[in-house]
Amino acid sequence: MKHIKTDLLVVGAGSGGLSVAAGAVQMGAKVVLLERGKMGGDCLNYGCVPSKAMIASAARAHQLATAEEFGITSVVPEVDYAAVKQRVAEVIATIAPHDSQERFEKLGVTVIREEGRFVAANRMVAGDTEIEARRIVLATGSRPLVPQIPGLEDLPYLTNETLFELQDKPEHLIIIGGGPIGLEMAQAHVRLGCKVTVLEAGSVLAKEDRDASALVAEALRREGVDLQEYTSATRITGQTGSIMIETNTDHRVEGTHLLIAAGRQPNVETLDLPKAGIDFTSSGITVDEVLRTTNRKVYAIGDVAGGMQFTHVAGYHAGLIIRSALLSLPAKAKTAHIPRATYTAPELAQIGLTEDEARHAHGDSLEVVRFDYDGNDRAIATGRTEGWIKVMVHKGKPVGATVVGPDAGEIINLWAMVLANGLKMSHLTSMVSPYPTLGEISKRAAGNYYAPRLFDNKLVKYLVRAVQSLLP
Structure with a gap:
């Protein structure tokens, strides 16, 4: 040896x-x-890279189907599922040399x-x-993680490690698991012309802000995803092309393909x-x-x-x-400054504490400020007004931020820097954003934190009147 x-x-x-x-x-x-x-591991070959490439193809199909909102005739897109998967493979191949x-x-x-x-x-x-x-x-x-469901061991099923090899478009994809992977793939497939059912034993995106998760779930249902919460599979029978799942709600779900997205x-x-x-x-x-x-x-x-x-x-x-x-230098792992994002439409991004977590940690001293996308000019111009930002503030410092809406995964980057460096809300108000950008919602949220301190403050109003009376 x-x-x-x-x-x-x-x-x-x-x-x-x-x-x-x-x-x-x-x-x-x-x-x-x-x-x-x-x-390259899971991310390059089976996770982040192929899933986002597939989501991009699905987004293009959705744009064609909803073009009339922008004064353009909508069309039913002709989806070549195998070609979509070929593009996914090409994206992986482009990145692979780096790894x-x-x-x-x-x-x-x-x-x-x-x-x-x-x-x-x-x-x-x-x-x-x-x-x-x-x-x-x-x-x-x-x-x-493959759950122990009676009958599953006798049935061919997909996971994220095999889904991107599938060349034939599923007629009806059943997904077990309503976490980020399950919901991202559910929306992508329904936009690519598949029928999709999601079975989630609890609530979808259970670790996220409740209001944000509900907004994502509503959007998926609106696009046609059959999202069944508090529903778990109790038995599975059939074969690829004809799958039947019995559930704890005594409801049966029939589909052609099964994707397991129940955790890791x-x-x-x-x-x-x-x-x-x-x-x-x-x-x-x-x-x-x-x-x-x-x-x-x-x-x-x-x-x-x-x-x-x-x-x-x-x-x-x-x-x-x-x-x-x-180098034998001190280096402790922390989590408070680590962001996360789910790439559905709308996207959902979080850093630090959610509102529930922050209220539990800080009680009545917590302040929560919010700004909606429909108050942002760029969002209005581009027709992407669904969503909001919510910032949890304790003694002038953000302890968490939730963004649900277009490009939430990009917008959360600013808050990642803020929390990583212990910055205050005042640092955000000093920032100048280019107009019009979605990124302005972060500054507007910071402005909403200070607005009542300035505009609802009797002392401030008294001082302004006093100064004005002294001016020539």
Whole structure:
């Protein structure tokens, strides 16, 4: 067996693992990278990239179908589902070289395309190679969680790992799960001409602001998605092309294809973690505030660390690992400044505390300010007025922001900077936005925070009158 000694061993070539490997090798460390599947991980191959490419195609189809709102004759779009999937594949192929084995080997990383498992605290075996490392970073990600539903094991079903390979347009797609993945794919498919039913055991987008989630759900229903909340599958029968699902509401749903979008589970089973003294649960690997496992030589980042499961969180973790594992600098993982977004139409984006969370944390001292899209001139001009921004403020500082509406994922970026740097609402009022832009809603929300302090304040009015009386 071949033996390698290295400074850093990275397991998993997804967003987090690639960022650590690239940063570490360019700073002078010897790096070995293990990847058992495709370079780029879930985000590039099965998640963020293909889903957003498909959503873009669906949006174009929707524009054609609703063009009359802009004085143009609407048409029923002719959707070539296979061509849509071909475009998705082309988008992946365009981005793939940045995450490729060739690029990382040119950077100086030793890339081994094998599955790794621990044989000791600081040693792993991958294929016919044993790697001994000063530090090890586990970035193995997660995979679709498949619920135990009677009959499901006998039926071909789709997950995000197989959906984008499907070439024939589903006549009736049934989706189990009303989270971000389920709703994004539900809207995309109904816009591409499919019949879509979503079964959600609770409320859709349950982790999000209740009013914002309700607005998204209303929009999907308006477009034709059969959204059934508080409905769970109790038994599944049939085959691809003829699927029947029994539910807890005694209602039967029949469709042609089934997509499981019921959550994620960490990839830990093949790592032999006990041999390295690493604790883990069903949620992921146990880590401390610096992302270190119960083995001080080993770190875990991204989805497998059991926290927020977003590509940008894995990238954020990677930066912390560079500081901590390579430079021995303090670097604690935080979550209050991490944004998230669901790319439905309207989009829903959140950072920090939701209104309910903020009221629980701050009680009566919390102030909530809001501004609606229909008060924004750019939104009116472009016919995209559905939505609003809501900002939770405690003692002059935002502690959370919710945006639901067009480009919410872009608008939340400003609030990510505000929360990350501890800025006050006064910093937002000093900002000048170009006119007309959707981004003005952030400044208008900040203005709404100060409006009652200025316009409903008797002292301010008295001072203004006094000053005016003294002017020539």
